Amino acid sequence: MAERVVVVGGDAAGMSAASQAIRVAGSSGRELEVVALDRGHWTSYSACGIPYWVAGDVDGPEGLVARAPDEHRRNGIDVRMLTEAVAVDLDGRWVEVVDHDGGGRERLGFDQLVLATGAAPVAPDVPGADAAGVFGVQTLDDGDAVIRRLGTRPRRAVVVGAGYIGVEMAEALTRRGLAVTVVDQAPEPMTTLDPDLGRLVHDAMEGMGIGVVTGARVERFETRGDGGVRAVVTDAGTFDADIVVLGTGVRPATSLAREAGLPLGKSGGVRVDDGLRVPGHDGVWSAGDCVESYDRVSGTWVHVPLGTHANKQGRVLGTNLGGGDDRFPGVVRTAISKVCDLEIARTGLGEADAAAAGFDAVAVTTESTTTAGYFPGAAPMTVKMLAERSTGRLLGAQIVGRAGSAKRIDVCALALWNEMAVGDLAMTDLSYAPPFSPVWDPVQIAARRVADRV
Incomplete structure (x- = not known):
């Protein structure tokens, strides 16, 4: 009888794990039934490409999809889209799922569980953060919403947060002809750099015509009578906006893991071993933006949500789940970006x-x-x-x-x-x-x- 593997999350880590597990298990004659769940519309896509889609460099959303659900299905994975895992019972070995398309709810049993739930955008906890015209940029659905908003011909944009996504979206919106202001509460953009190099980014962005306001804390988003965003109010001033993009970072999306009692690290990411197993929980695995990784330089555990790590971790996880032997050796926090x-x-x-x-x-x-x-x-x-x-x-x-x-x-x-x-x-x-x-x-x-x- 086939072992059932339930994979929660249909992007890089989850689908890499699912595909690799089937390949490795098949080579040894082991039979796996792999069910992959995702609450969105897309599998195996490049969220990193969204700013370049918005800028017009690449086509989207289909152009950013490495492998669509039907391709995974042809490879033997039971992919269920618009299906959300809402609870896990580790003792009973089941996942409770909600079908957002058909409206049904069921308990799906598993022998092996893979949590690849990714990361969630950090939104300012201030009035108006849910206003129409305020967008996170984490999924292809988010990118599509931004594209549709740009179709209304906005003139002024505010980007909240000057990390990787913030500066990349500032470029994209500038190239779309909008007047762009970036606001960030840090002293300089790109806090993964030291402040002296962050200052170089600050000066260069201003030289490109992008307004950069640092040391500014967002207090609220003002709205028009129709509920659409009108301005971003900070302790350093008010900035008019027809569209707002949040580039305020992400945190591990681990509410499902936390409620199931799985171990989490200081960042809130799932703690795994170098084989991507969750220690102390047989048959439970995790990979991607929802886990912490070992930093080979500092010797600490860190949350580094990058597609490079997610794909590698998914492959290692899938190899081990399928019966092989592989290890994820850690990270050194390498990252690259550009603005203009x-x-x-x-x-x-x-x-x-x-x-x-x-x-x-x-x-x-x-x-x-x-x-x-x-x-x-x-x-x-x-x-x-x-x-x-x-x-x-x-x-x-x-x-x-x-x-x-x-x-x-x-x-x-x-x-x-x-x-x-x-x-x-x-x-x-x-x-x-x-x-x-x-x-x-x-x-x-x-x-x-x-x-x-x-």
């Missing part, structure tokens, strides 16, 4: 992170160019690098610059992964030609200067 022609990247620890983790860190910031300085089109880039004073071990790096800057962060991420010292990084055999780099790559320049100080 400004590229932004980071990996590892910033100065505050390093101090909190107990490191005695040395930080050096260097200015360089994306190509040889004499080559046409050479553009500025700033690299900040941190190392442990006693050992010279690389702890983190941040890059802000023009085209050709940001992907250099991958060299730093690989060095972090392998616990390299900055002196060794400075002497690595990186490629060189004048159209691509100075003779000393900017990453090597930064590493050499840090090495001189440790």
Whole structure:
């Protein structure tokens, strides 16, 4: 008799796990019945692509779907859309589900349970946050709602929050011809960067015509007589808006896990082992934006909601659930973004992170160019690098610059992964030609200067 696997969540982690479990189990003659539940309309889609859909760079929503429900069904997965899991009984081994299309409710038994419930947007808890014209940007349905709102030809937009989604949506709306203001309660945009590099992002955005108001706390959203948003009121002023986008971050969507009594970490994410099992709960697994991951640099557990991790974790989970043996080795918090022609990247620890983790860190910031300085089109880039004073071990790096800057962060991420010292990084055999780099790559320049100080 087939084992029933119930997967809650139909995006990256959940469907990667489901597909991989079927492949691995099939190769060993094991029979699985996999049922995947999702309360939305789409499976296996790129939420990261929503700002570029809004900007007009890519088609959506179908263009952002890697694998539609019917494709998963052809691969042997019983995909049930518009179906929400509302309760889990771990002792009884059932999930209570609601069919939002047909209106039915049932208890679905399981032998193995995979929670891949993702993350939920953090909305300001202030009056008017639910007004028409105020949008989170987490799902394709959210993106579709923004596109439809833009069809009413709004003129002024306010983006609340200056993290990755905030700055990307600010670019998208600017390119759609709207006057855009970004408001954030932090001192500088992009709090995953140190404030000195965040200031570079701030200045560049203002140079692009985007208003940036930092240190501003949202107090309420004012509405018109028809209930649509009219303005965003902060303690630093009032900003008129025909559309508001929330880029205030996300938190793990773990209410189902919490109510079932599963262990959660400090961030609220599900705590899992390196095989993506939930410790102490046989047959219960979790992956993706709803879990905490082990940070290989700080040695702590962190919530890093990125599609890169979700897909890898889903594959590891599916391998193990299907009878194989695999491990998810952790993260170093690598991320990359852009706003117009400004590229932004980071990996590892910033100065505050390093101090909190107990490191005695040395930080050096260097200015360089994306190509040889004499080559046409050479553009500025700033690299900040941190190392442990006693050992010279690389702890983190941040890059802000023009085209050709940001992907250099991958060299730093690989060095972090392998616990390299900055002196060794400075002497690595990186490629060189004048159209691509100075003779000393900017990453090597930064590493050499840090090495001189440790």
